[in-house]
Amino acid sequence: MNLTSPNKYALVYLCTILLVVTVAAAGQAGHLDPTFGNGGIATQQKIVTQTTNFYAVGGAAIQSDGKIVVVGGTPGGNDFNVPAIFRFLSNGSLDKSFGSNGIAVLPGSFGSYGAVAIQSDGKILAGTSAAGPNAEVDRFTTTGHLDSSFGTKGRVSFRLSSFLGLALQPDGRILAAVQSFGNSRSEVTRLLANGSTDTSFGTNGSTFAPGGAGPLQVLANGDILVFGGLISRLTTSGGVDTEFGVNGQLLAQGGGHAIAADGDILVAGSLVNDPTVPSSAFAVFSYQGVGIGDPAFGKNGGVSTLLPGFPGVGAAGLGLESTGDIVELASAANGNSGAFGLVRYTPQGQLDTTFGSGGTVATTFGNNATVTASAIAIQSDDKIVAVGTLVTGLLHGQFNTALVVTRYLGK
Numbered sequence: 239m240n241l242t243s244p245n246k247y248a249l250v251y252l253c254t255i256l257l258v259v260t261v262a263a264a265g266q267a268g269h270l271d272p273t274f275g276n277g278g279i280a281t282q283q284k285i286v287t288q289t290t291n292f293y294a295v296g297g298a299a300i301q302s303d304g305k306i307v308v309v310g311g312t313p314g315g316n317d318f319n320v321p322a323i324f325r326f327l328s329n330g331s332l333d334k335s336f337g338s339n340g341i342a343v344l345p346g347s348f349g350s351y352g353a354v355a356i357q358s359d360g361k362i363l364a365g366t367s368a369a370g371p372n373a374e375v376d377r378f379t380t381t382g383h384l385d386s387s388f389g390t391k392g393r394v395s396f397r398l399s400s401f402l403g404l405a406l407q408p409d410g411r412i413l414a415a416v417q418s419f420g421n422s423r424s425e426v427t428r429l430l431a432n433g434s435t436d437t438s439f440g441t442n443g444s445t446f447a448p449g450g451a452g453p454l455q456v457l458a459n460g461d462i463l464v465f466g467g468l469i470s471r472l473t474t475s476g477g478v479d480t481e482f483g484v485n486g487q488l489l490a491q492g493g494g495h496a497i498a499a500d501g502d503i504l505v506a507g508s509l510v511n512d513p514t515v516p517s518s519a520f521a522v523f524s525y526q527g528v529g530i531g532d533p534a535f536g537k538n539g540g541v542s543t544l545l546p547g548f549p550g551v552g553a554a555g556l557g558l559e560s561t562g563d564i565v566e567l568a569s570a571a572n573g574n575s576g577a578f579g580l581v582r583y584t585p586q587g588q589l590d591t592t593f594g595s596g597g598t599v600a601t602t603f604g605n606n607a608t609v610t611a612s613a614i615a616i617q618s619d620d621k622i623v624a625v626g627t628l629v630t631g632l633l634h635g636q637f638n639t640a641l642v643v644t645r646y647l648g649k
Contacts, residue, residue, distance in 0.1 A: 267592060269647050271647055274645040279642060280326060282641040284313045284639055285636050285638050287637070290317055290318050291639070292637070294310040295308060296310045296352035296354070296613070299354050304328040304617065304618075305325055305333060306615070309351035309353070311351070318348035319350055321344040321364070321376075322350070323337065325342075326340070335381065352367060355406050364377075373396045373400060374401070375393070388433040394433045396425075396427060401415075406456070411430060411436055424446065424447040424451035425445065426472060428443060428476065429443075440475075447464045450467035451464065455498050460473075461473055463503070465494045468489055469483070469503065472486075488525060491509075491521070495556050498527075501526075502535075503527070504525075506520075507522075508521055508551050509540075517544060518549070519545070521541065523535075535586065535587040540587070541583055545598050545600055549571075554567045554611040555614035563582055563583065563584060564584075565622055566580070566581050567579070567611050567624050569609060570600060574606050576608060577603070578624050580594065580600075580601075580622065603642070607629065608630070610626050610627050612627065620649055625644075
């Protein structure tokens with residue numbers, strides 16, 4: 239066999255991926271789930287020649303039947319990736335009944351999906367910025383095909399061009415956060431279940447997002463949190479809730495990786511927690527529902543933790559288990575070695591030392607791989623799904639790009 243052939247590279251790289259090192263003891267919370275994929279890891283990979291043609295991940299969600307939905311981009315023709323939805327069975331294999339062998343793509347487009355929401359009937363909403371001059375929301379059926387009953391042949395386009403957030407209200411109405419590429423305008427738009435604009439929301443269906451567009455979350459009382467450059471809160475009718483923070487906005491450490499829990503707001507970020515060491519750490523901050531810091535959480539409202547062996551930690555997502563425990567996902571780096579990093583905290587903001595090795599987990603994928611953790615989702619049984627991408631340079635200007643889904647025990 240030719241040792242420089244693409245197939246040989248793919249085989250070697252696959253073996254490298256599967257020889258991961260997870261800092262955890264077998265059978266405990268934080269250990270890779272041996273019932274998922276190959277030792278807890280499922281991958282999709284391809285050899286490409288252009289950096290514009292890598293796999294991309296924009297979000298992940300768990301269906302009610304336990305299937306895992308990942309949105310992003312898949313390598314396509316013309317040296318660009320294509321917006322795509324991947325659906326995995328609970329054992330980590332692609333669901334062959336979905337799309338084409340487990341993958342549904344947006345025809346005639348390039349780029350990637352950046353947000354996902356799953357309706358109560360199982361239909362999948364995905365938002366993209368790269369389907370044309372405007373951002374759009376697309377809806378796919380449970381079998382992975384564009385749903386012709388939604389919008390125009392399954393697609394709803396917005397006049398703004400950068401897509402940043404999706405959320406569903408309990409009544410089935412759809413919230414979408416979009417903004418212009420120049421950040422000069424950020425809006426939240428509400429759609430009816432059929433994709434038409436809900437003109438009862440804001441002004442003719444849209445409202446200005448004062449803190450910038452970003453991920454969305456609907457609260458129990460119907461109010462809407464927008465996790466943009468600042469966190470803002472909107473009323474259910476689309477007005478800015480000026481009782482929140484300062485004039486409806488909260489300047490929170492960590493930015494867009496945030497969730498609401500029991501009325502409070504948790505924000506994931508990274509901090510330099512030792513000024514004498516050039517390193518960054520996991521960090522989670524808690525704010526009371528009115529938009530002020532929670533002094534009862536961690537130390538004066540926050541907690542930070544170093545990831546042993548990895549001085550560079552960048553927040554990638556935040557999840558909440560049924561116990562109230564908080565899991566943060568991060569991209570971790572140490573020279574030419576990268577990892578998916580996880581940490582778990584109690585609801586009070588204390589490091590959970592029963593998780594992984596003293597509270598943290600690092601899953602590595604061999605040297606010289608650029609590792610990007612992108613999304614986290616928590617299953618109903620509290621197992622933790624972390625999704626991201628790997629890129630490794632090969633000879634002759636080639637790259638091995640991979641989408642990686644990992645699953646960890648939560649109990």
